[in-house]
Amino acid sequence: xxxxxxxxxxxxxxxxxxxSGPVEQVSILAGSELKDIKPMLDEIKRETGVEIEFHFTGTxxxxxxxASGAHYDMGWFSHAKYLSLLEGRANQKFIHxxxxxxxxxxxxxxxxxxxxxxxxxxxxxxxWKEFSDKAAQGELTYAMTNPASSNSGFSSTVGVxxxxxxxxxxxxxxxxxxxxxxxxxxxxxxxxxxGWLADxxxxxxxxxxxxxxxxxxxxxxxxxxxxxEPLCLIYPPExxxxxxYPLLLLNKAKQQAFSKLIDYFKxxxxxxxxxxxxxxxxxxxxVALDKRFPDAxxxxxxxxxxxxxxxxxxxxxxxxxxxxxxxIFVLDLSGSMRGDNLQQxxxxxxxxxxxxxxxxxxxxxxRAREQVIILPFSSQPMAxxxxxxxxxxxxxxxxxxxxNEINQLVANGGTAIYSAxxxxxxxxxxxxxxxxxxxxxxxxxxxxxxxxxxxYGGFRDLYRQNHDDYAGIPTFPIIFGxxxxxxxxxxxxxxxxxxxxxxxxxxxxxxxxxxxxx
Amino acid sequence: xxxxxxxxxxxxxxxxxxxxxxxxADKQLSQLNKVTVRGLxxxxxxxxxxxxxxxxxxxxxxxxxxxxxxxxxxxATRHDLNxxxxxxxxxxxxxxxxSRENQARKSYQxxxxxxxxxxxxxxxxxxxxxxxxxxxxxxxxLIDMKKLLEIIEQGKRWTDLPQNESYQAxxxxxxxxxxxxxxxxxxxxxxxxxxxxxxxxxxxxTTQADALVDRLANLFIRQGYTEHSSAVPFNDYLIMGIGxxxxxxxxxAQYLYAxxxxxxxxxxxxxxxxxxxxxxxxxxxxxxPGEQFGQVLTTDPTLQGLMIEHGWRNSDRAGFDSFIQxxxxxxxxxxxxxxxxxxxxxxxxxxxxxxxxxYGGAH
Numbered sequence: 001x002x003x004x005x006x007x008x009x010x011x012x013x014x015x016x017x018x019x020s021g022p023v024e025q026v027s028i029l030a031g032s033e034l035k036d037i038k039p040m041l042d043e044i045k046r047e048t049g050v051e052i053e054f055h056f057t058g059t060x061x062x063x064x065x066x067a068s069g070a071h072y073d074m075g076w077f078s079h080a081k082y083l084s085l086l087e088g089r090a091n092q093k094f095i096h097x098x099x100x101x102x103x104x105x106x107x108x109x110x111x112x113x114x115x116x117x118x119x120x121x122x123x124x125x126x127x128w129k130e131f132s133d134k135a136a137q138g139e140l141t142y143a144m145t146n147p148a149s150s151n152s153g154f155s156s157t158v159g160v161x162x163x164x165x166x167x168x169x170x171x172x173x174x175x176x177x178x179x180x181x182x183x184x185x186x187x188x189x190x191x192x193x194x195g196w197l198a199d200x201x202x203x204x205x206x207x208x209x210x211x212x213x214x215x216x217x218x219x220x221x222x223x224x225x226x227x228x229e230p231l232c233l234i235y236p237p238e239x240x241x242x243x244x245y246p247l248l249l250l251n252k253a254k255q256q257a258f259s260k261l262i263d264y265f266k267x268x269x270x271x272x273x274x275x276x277x278x279x280x281x282x283x284x285x286x287v288a289l290d291k292r293f294p295d296a297x298x299x300x301x302x303x304x305x306x307x308x309x310x311x312x313x314x315x316x317x318x319x320x321x322x323x324x325x326x327x328i329f330v331l332d333l334s335g336s337m338r339g340d341n342l343q344q345x346x347x348x349x350x351x352x353x354x355x356x357x358x359x360x361x362x363x364x365x366x367r368a369r370e371q372v373i374i375l376p377f378s379s380q381p382m383a384x385x386x387x388x389x390x391x392x393x394x395x396x397x398x399x400x401x402x403x404n405e406i407n408q409l410v411a412n413g414g415t416a417i418y419s420a421x422x423x424x425x426x427x428x429x430x431x432x433x434x435x436x437x438x439x440x441x442x443x444x445x446x447x448x449x450x451x452x453x454x455x456y457g458g459f460r461d462l463y464r465q466n467h468d469d470y471a472g473i474p475t476f477p478i479i480f481g482x483x484x485x486x487x488x489x490x491x492x493x494x495x496x497x498x499x500x501x502x503x504x505x506x507x508x509x510x511x512x513x514x515x516x517x518x
Numbered sequence: 519x520x521x522x523x524x525x526x527x528x529x530x531x532x533x534x535x536x537x538x539x540x541x542x543a544d545k546q547l548s549q550l551n552k553v554t555v556r557g558l559x560x561x562x563x564x565x566x567x568x569x570x571x572x573x574x575x576x577x578x579x580x581x582x583x584x585x586x587x588x589x590x591x592x593x594a595t596r597h598d599l600n601x602x603x604x605x606x607x608x609x610x611x612x613x614x615x616x617s618r619e620n621q622a623r624k625s626y627q628x629x630x631x632x633x634x635x636x637x638x639x640x641x642x643x644x645x646x647x648x649x650x651x652x653x654x655x656x657x658x659x660l661i662d663m664k665k666l667l668e669i670i671e672q673g674k675r676w677t678d679l680p681q682n683e684s685y686q687a688x689x690x691x692x693x694x695x696x697x698x699x700x701x702x703x704x705x706x707x708x709x710x711x712x713x714x715x716x717x718x719x720x721x722x723x724t725t726q727a728d729a730l731v732d733r734l735a736n737l738f739i740r741q742g743y744t745e746h747s748s749a750v751p752f753n754d755y756l757i758m759g760i761g762x763x764x765x766x767x768x769x770x771a772q773y774l775y776a777x778x779x780x781x782x783x784x785x786x787x788x789x790x791x792x793x794x795x796x797x798x799x800x801x802x803x804x805x806x807p808g809e810q811f812g813q814v815l816t817t818d819p820t821l822q823g824l825m826i827e828h829g830w831r832n833s834d835r836a837g838f839d840s841f842i843q844x845x846x847x848x849x850x851x852x853x854x855x856x857x858x859x860x861x862x863x864x865x866x867x868x869x870x871x872x873x874x875x876x877y878g879g880a881h
Contacts, residue, residue, distance in 0.1 A: 081743045088699075089878070100750075103758070167675055167688040169742035238688050242758065285756050285781045297761040299687050302742030306877065 136182025192516025447481030
């Protein structure tokens, strides 16, 4: 009887769903901010007969994955312009269809009390140039993602660069290094993804005056009830870059499913729902903007037309303009690391030291002006080595030296994670006392539980006692091998960092990802 | 209960299966008589081929049409054209190349549409105040292309123009087009600019072309990233409005179709470049069914009428006029100053030089 009823309900749901034929599955490689589409997946399946399997990643990462020929049926990112430029340069065709689904410009959110100081709230004349000037004078600090890892940071950087170039479309020779360095002085909170930057901003909102992000994210922050004061959204008159979220067809055999999804997303009620639930703007003329969006015209800046321009913007930013980083790597050399684990670690460090020639590898490697500190540990912390990177390219002797040292690492002994971490904070504190205009962070790799020295609780107490000296130096623990996942996540939370799971990705990939946050 | 539900359900399933068999048999029968034709089209014609009325009109003539959209320049350079029944790119140059290099059975002049600049009342007023545009019939404008290209080449910004209160953007004055390496509408802009840069004469050979190519390249390079097909910038015009691009190179047909679908806002304006040129939509039949398709498309009055409803002009002048009147649209009765594009070889050589010298050889 029960079986009959189940069958009956299946028959009914087939009758009701209005679409004929079996459910078709499609894999979509998507930008991580599109997680907010997940609540719609059941409805999409019901309405279109297409079952979406999302795989999330960053915009640039995704572009590289697709350009290197990975097999996904579709792609969905904040934009496909960089991917399209790569496609052109490689003289290949892997985008077989592209339709914009929704829009969100990258704009500035300035805390109301700060904006009021200069009459910036609801003022359409506040330009990128003024952001740059205020930052250069030390009057404005802000949160922005790393432009090499995340599109919102990239779009903001292009905005300032274009404004400084006088409104012309950026070409490789127009990157104004000095003026841009002034803007970079205000960059105090960084992150590898737009969503995480928003969380970080909420957690440390007393630290900075402003945040650059998608309009949708900023509207979301203002509606979240988590801000101590609202953000004034500013749309600079030189123009902004709007993310247009194209759905991309990659596997020609999925043309029909692609068309069904496009038809679905472009329906008026769906566009309406996307706008109310995700605060992104509609792409069909029939849907009017609701009152959360300003009436004023949003001026659009041109997106660079060549891969070389994009590369030049990023390289100049990383090597010359942004505040340099001091990146401390606390590395487990306990006995359990012996063999494959140690090999993976060496490979990952080699990649950062110039061994990875891929697009993302090029941006993730150690940079000119960066200070890299390696602090190995086993039963106790070992001597640290400091490398002041010079050019960061080719035959930089410091990189060469770093690679040699990494080759010689040997695993042996116990696991004193927190004693090592405490030493790392000591190093960071001393370094920051001498030079505060750098980004300080700690990447922690351990493949097992803490067996010696300070306990987690002991470290936590020390951290709290030294809060003023340690705050703003996040730890990025890597969950690797037999590491204690919960403890690593607590540690990340305590220090304002983020835990990275290396059980699903190679250590090299995880290290690359962490680079976006350093 | 158990006893009742069982047979009832079985009955339902049997009816369902019978219905499925009946439906598919009926479909198969009609498909036996129907000829399927497959073709490559420029993206601007996709809406036409997706229109249910168009599909029905073809079905009435025993044709089922499958189309795939592509950039017109991409269609002309494909190597697998003999696998298709027809190619229907935008622009004579692409169609000519296809006819010449493939075993084309026949080509049909199906429709044409002038190149226009889709813009805004405020922009038109600024251009008018600066002596670059003139209003006609109280609704559309003519642009003096020579003057407009002059200020574009001078690198002027909107804020540099006097008598401009309404568009205070520090952006360079540019016409937004598609990617010159992929799409016909950009090639038409190139053709138009080359005529004006060449002292108002059609560029006839590569020597003349080479002398102009850097200036021409600038019109495109300065736009930054450009889209692959004309449907995208026109849709941006409809959605993102004046902030995205104040002037968009488009087909008149796109604008008229959007107007007839009530997709336009009140302050949108159509600017006609002077001179302008026509994009002719030539169908190249590559197989016998392709020829049958061409025959139907150019002779069936319903399809001719539907083409007009999608904004194109064709041999039915009266039909076009009545479409314009019935939708309360206004367009120039006739365009006097219309030039011819250079030959395919000359256009192709200009595009290839731009590609080589300004995009590092890739596309």
